[in-house]
Amino acid sequence: MSQSQAVEAVRPTLRQIIQPANGWRPLDVEEMWRFRRLLRVFVWRDLKIRYKQAMLGFLWVVIQPLALTLVYSIFFGYVARIPSEGVPYPVFFLGGMILWQFLSLAVTQGSVSLVAQQQIITKVYFPRPLAPLTSVVSALVDFAIMFGLLIATELFYGIVPSWPMLFAPLFAILTALLAFAICLWLSALDALYRDARYALTFLMQVWYFGTPIIYPLSIVPERFRWIMTLNPLAAAIQGFRWSVLGNVPPPPATDMIVAVVTTLVLLIGGAMFFRRIEQRVIDMI
Amino acid sequence: MNDTVISVEHLSKSFRLGEMQRGHTLADAINGLLRRKGVEEAPKKNAEQQTLWALKDVSFTVNRGEVLGIIGRNGAGKSTLLKILSRIVSPTEGRAVIEGRVGALLEVGTGFSGELTGRENILLSGTILGMSQEEIRDKMDEIIDFSGIERFIDTPVKRYSSGMYTRLAFAVAAHLEPEILIVDEVLAVGDVEFQRKCLGKMNAMTKGGRTVLFVSHNMGAVSELCSHALLLQRGQVHAMGETAQIVEEYARLQRGGEQGVSFDDDESLPCSITAASVTDTKDNAASTFDIADEVVLNIHYKVRLPLEGLQVVLVLLRNMNEVFCSFDTDALDSLPTREPGSYRAQCRLPGMFLKAGNYSVRLAIGTPDRLMAEIESALTFDVEELSQNTYNKGYRKERIGHIISRGRWSTERFG
Numbered sequence: 001m002s003q004s005q006a007v008e009a010v011r012p013t014l015r016q017i018i019q020p021a022n023g024w025r026p027l028d029v030e031e032m033w034r035f036r037r038l039l040r041v042f043v044w045r046d047l048k049i050r051y052k053q054a055m056l057g058f059l060w061v062v063i064q065p066l067a068l069t070l071v072y073s074i075f076f077g078y079v080a081r082i083p084s085e086g087v088p089y090p091v092f093f094l095g096g097m098i099l100w101q102f103l104s105l106a107v108t109q110g111s112v113s114l115v116a117q118q119q120i121i122t123k124v125y126f127p128r129p130l131a132p133l134t135s136v137v138s139a140l141v142d143f144a145i146m147f148g149l150l151i152a153t154e155l156f157y158g159i160v161p162s163w164p165m166l167f168a169p170l171f172a173i174l175t176a177l178l179a180f181a182i183c184l185w186l187s188a189l190d191a192l193y194r195d196a197r198y199a200l201t202f203l204m205q206v207w208y209f210g211t212p213i214i215y216p217l218s219i220v221p222e223r224f225r226w227i228m229t230l231n232p233l234a235a236a237i238q239g240f241r242w243s244v245l246g247n248v249p250p251p252p253a254t255d256m257i258v259a260v261v262t263t264l265v266l267l268i269g270g271a272m273f274f275r276r277i278e279q280r281v282i283d284m285i
Numbered sequence: 286m287n288d289t290v291i292s293v294e295h296l297s298k299s300f301r302l303g304e305m306q307r308g309h310t311l312a313d314a315i316n317g318l319l320r321r322k323g324v325e326e327a328p329k330k331n332a333e334q335q336t337l338w339a340l341k342d343v344s345f346t347v348n349r350g351e352v353l354g355i356i357g358r359n360g361a362g363k364s365t366l367l368k369i370l371s372r373i374v375s376p377t378e379g380r381a382v383i384e385g386r387v388g389a390l391l392e393v394g395t396g397f398s399g400e401l402t403g404r405e406n407i408l409l410s411g412t413i414l415g416m417s418q419e420e421i422r423d424k425m426d427e428i429i430d431f432s433g434i435e436r437f438i439d440t441p442v443k444r445y446s447s448g449m450y451t452r453l454a455f456a457v458a459a460h461l462e463p464e465i466l467i468v469d470e471v472l473a474v475g476d477v478e479f480q481r482k483c484l485g486k487m488n489a490m491t492k493g494g495r496t497v498l499f500v501s502h503n504m505g506a507v508s509e510l511c512s513h514a515l516l517l518q519r520g521q522v523h524a525m526g527e528t529a530q531i532v533e534e535y536a537r538l539q540r541g542g543e544q545g546v547s548f549d550d551d552e553s554l555p556c557s558i559t560a561a562s563v564t565d566t567k568d569n570a571a572s573t574f575d576i577a578d579e580v581v582l583n584i585h586y587k588v589r590l591p592l593e594g595l596q597v598v599l600v601l602l603r604n605m606n607e608v609f610c611s612f613d614t615d616a617l618d619s620l621p622t623r624e625p626g627s628y629r630a631q632c633r634l635p636g637m638f639l640k641a642g643n644y645s646v647r648l649a650i651g652t653p654d655r656l657m658a659e660i661e662s663a664l665t666f667d668v669e670e671l672s673q674n675t676y677n678k679g680y681r682k683e684r685i686g687h688i689i690s691r692g693r694w695s696t697e698r699f700g
Contacts, residue, residue: 016383021375041412049400123391124413125372279375283300 021279027271032127039130039137046109046138061145065101069094069153076214085216085241085248088157094150095245096213096237099172102143103179103233104204110135110183111200114191114281121282128278129271132183136176143172150244164243164250171240178232178263184270188277212237217251228255235259288384290465290496291347291370295379298340298365339365341520342379352497354511354528356504356535360662361517363500364469367391370498371467385496388415388463394454399443403434403453406442410457424460431482432456459486465496484509504532548660556592557658558650559627560585563666566633575671576680576689577636582664584613584630586650594620597630598649603642603687620653637689641670641682 032039051057069090076082077089084092113131114121121128147168154161190196211233212220220228228234229252236259238251251259340362347353355363368374370381371389396413397406407428411421429438432453434445442450468487487510491497501507507514507528514531516523516538524534547560564581565571574580584597597613613630614620646664651657675681680689 014384014386016372016387017380018369018372018376018383019380020377037418038412041409045398045401045409048405049398052400120396120413122368122373123395124389124415126413282374 024272025275026268027129027275028127032129032133035126035130038126039134042130042134043138043141046134047141050138058145061142062149065094065098065146065149068097072097072214082215083219085218085245087159087245087247091150091154091157091159091245092216092241092248093214094153095241095248096211098143098146098150099175099237099240100208100211100213100233101146102139102172103175104208105142106136106139106176106179107182107186107204108200109139110179111186111190112197113183114187114278115194118191129184129274132187132274133180135183136180139179140172140176147172154244159246161244162246164246166243168240168243171236171243174239174259174263175233175236177267178236181263181266181270184274185266188274188281191281192277207231207233216248218249229258230262232259232262288349289346290349290384291381291498293343293345293370293379293381296340296343296366296369296376296381297338297378298362298369298374299377300337300339338520340369340376343517343520343522344379345515345522345525347496347498349496350494351513352491352499352511354507354514354531355498355500355517356502356507356514356531357517357523358538358665360519360665362520363517364391365520366517367467367469367498367500383465385464386415387465387467388461389467389469390414390458390461391467391469393451393458397442397450397454400441402441403432403438403445404429406453407457410454411461414458414461415463416461420462428456428460431459431486455483459483462490462495465498466490467498469500504535508532546663548663550587551658552589554657555590556586556588556595556623556650558584558586558597558648558660558663561646561648561660561663563664571666573667573669575636576639576641576668576675577672578668579636580634580639580666580668582632582634582646584632584648585627586630587627588623588625591622591624592652593622594652595623596620596651596653598651599632600647600649601634601639602645602647603640605645606687608639608687637691639668640680640687640689641668641675642687643667 051060056063072093073090077084077093082089087095110132113135114128117131121131151161186196186200210227211231212228217228217234217238235251235255238248239256241248242250250256343362343366355366357363365374367389368391369376370383371387371391373389373391394410396410398409401409404425407425408418408421411428412418416424429435432438432455434449434452437445437449442453445453484506487497487499491510497510499507499511511528513526514528515525516531516535518538523538524531546562548558550557550559562570562583563572564583565574566579566581568581582599584599586597588595598610599612600610601608611632613632644666645662647659647661648663649656649659670682680686680691
């Protein structure tokens with residue numbers, strides 16, 4: 001006890017003012033940073049629980065995309081002969097799919113996170129945006145492993161990534177921000193109306209096919225091009241492929257700008273919506 | 286050292302009842318919207334009544350090193366107050382200023398996850414409760430030792446018995462050492478020996494100059510631990526001062542204040558519940574019953590228009606679980622029409638029917654096609670095992686189930 005008291009004595013006294021929380025408030029990033037250790041433990045728990053029950057555990061992070069790649073390569077690459085920007089189809093597919101897999105995992109877990117965590121949320125204080133953020137960060141860990149798999153597959157096909165590779169993290173970050181933005185919106189909505197989770201499965205399916213994952217951006221007909229411009233994930237995936245696969249052209253600058261702006265708008269709007277709803281949600285649950 | 290660490294100024298918290306009861310799908314929300322549209326002509330007073338003030342204008346201060354007991358009946362606002370001070374819910378009005386790190390223990394085993402081992406849960410729960418990684422690492426052995434379940438510490442918690450689970454959860458909680466500790470009734474579980482251990486630990490903690498807010502129904506524990514006490518009554522500060530004095534005041538309230546509760550009467554409704562009380566068979570107000578006692582629930586209501594098929598609805602909850610729902614008309618073949626006037630409906634619950642526990646009663650009134658009023662936790666009472674030792678009975682308080690059904694057992698031996 002004396003030891004921890006000594007620690008506390010050094011720490012400046014924290015003054016907290018508790019008052020009504022009304023209206024539109026931005027995300028308190030500084031406070032979230034103070035709770036980073038809790039985020040780390042949440043992520044650790046998430047990963048631990050997700051893979052603890054599976055006999056093959058973490059191997060699934062690798063097996064799943066590999067199996068998907070195999071199936072898609074047979075049907076779309078080999079049978080349907082969908083073009084793949086001059087790189088072998090499996091590499092092409094994997095290059096887009098892992099970003100999608102990351103986003104989809106983050107969003108499906110993150111959108112129910114507020115409700116899933118209600119047991120803790122009603123008993124202990126922490127910045128509530130940590131709940132959806134946890135899902136994004138833990139999905140990011142899966143992504144890192146899948147990224148290793150992608151590089152290995154590339155090397156297997158004799159493709160050696162060059163300098164654009166340095167930009168790959170930027171596209172991953174863009175996707176992560178997009179995922180976080182969506183999680184903020186959906187987790188708050190889901191807590192209010194459970195409809196959100198039912199609609200999600202369907203919407204993700206539509207989004208999956210509306211994004212150049214199994215097909216390249218280049219085969220999208222001109223009159224549907226605008227859809228790709230409006231879809232921030234399309235630009236992120238195109239950019240990611242450009243950075244890791246070599247041969248693939250970068251996304252058009254307009255697409256890229258629209259993607260970044262859309263993501264930021266979604267993020268800021270989502271944060272404000274989440275903050276506005278969170279107190280009501282806690283009163284309700 | 287007489288400096289103020291917690292200062293609460295005019296704190297209020299309201300809940301919108303409609304909000305809480307609204308369903309969880311969009312369809313419900315749309316329905317709710319339509320319904321609200323339909324009754325728009327109804328006086329605005331209605332909206333006001335939908336607001337429940339869990340806390341109303343609460344002000345007090347706590348000095349460094351003080352151990353403050355917070356007491357009051359169920360629904361007096363104790364938990365809401367703790368939740369505001371631990372920042373889980375935000376107040377509707379007023380504010381509180383707190384100097385120092387706050388640790389809140391509002392339940393046992395916050396954040397525990399069944400899939401993880403005991404050791405992993407210590408790390409998880411400890412972090413959630415606000416301990417740093419170093420603190421947890423330093424205290425890990427001490428916590429495991431305190432819990433007394435070293436042998437199972439690397440087993441997933443889902444395989445624990447509830448006793449083991451509680452011990453481990455407590456062990457983590459007991460080693461939480463924030464500057465200000467907020468504790469809600471957690472000492473009410475666990476076996477007696479372990480409770481002693483926790484009380485001892487808490488006592489040591491309070492001797493160490495820590496500020497503690499302690500909510501409990503256990504007046505013994507409050508008297509033993511707290512220097513001061515705060516008595517809440519219907520969301521307001523009823524009294525604050527020396528523990529002995531306040532505990533006495535609480536006991537007085539418990540005895541005398543049980544004349545029943547009255548509810549605001551809304552003249553715009555065709556009928557309303559005006560008052561309710563819990564009494565014994567001799568019509569004496571009471572709040573605690575023995576399991577063999579008959580409990581009488583009295584519901585007073587007023588009818589303003591002749592109402593066809595008017596029914597009084599009573600839902601009994603035990604420890605927050607719904608046990609049954611009963612209508613005053615259940616024994617009748619056809620529904621009566623109630624002419625304007627004042628009524629009293631009485632429901633007798635026989636002895637040896639309700640198990641020991643905390644009961645609350647939700648009341649409602651309405652016709653088969655229209656609910657006119659609903660009062661959550663209109664009445665509360667306790668049933669205790671006073672007259673008999675239930676050690677080897679199936680209906681002992683702690684066992685599963687909510688009612689006593691001794692059935693008609695018979696055993697014959699053949700062969």
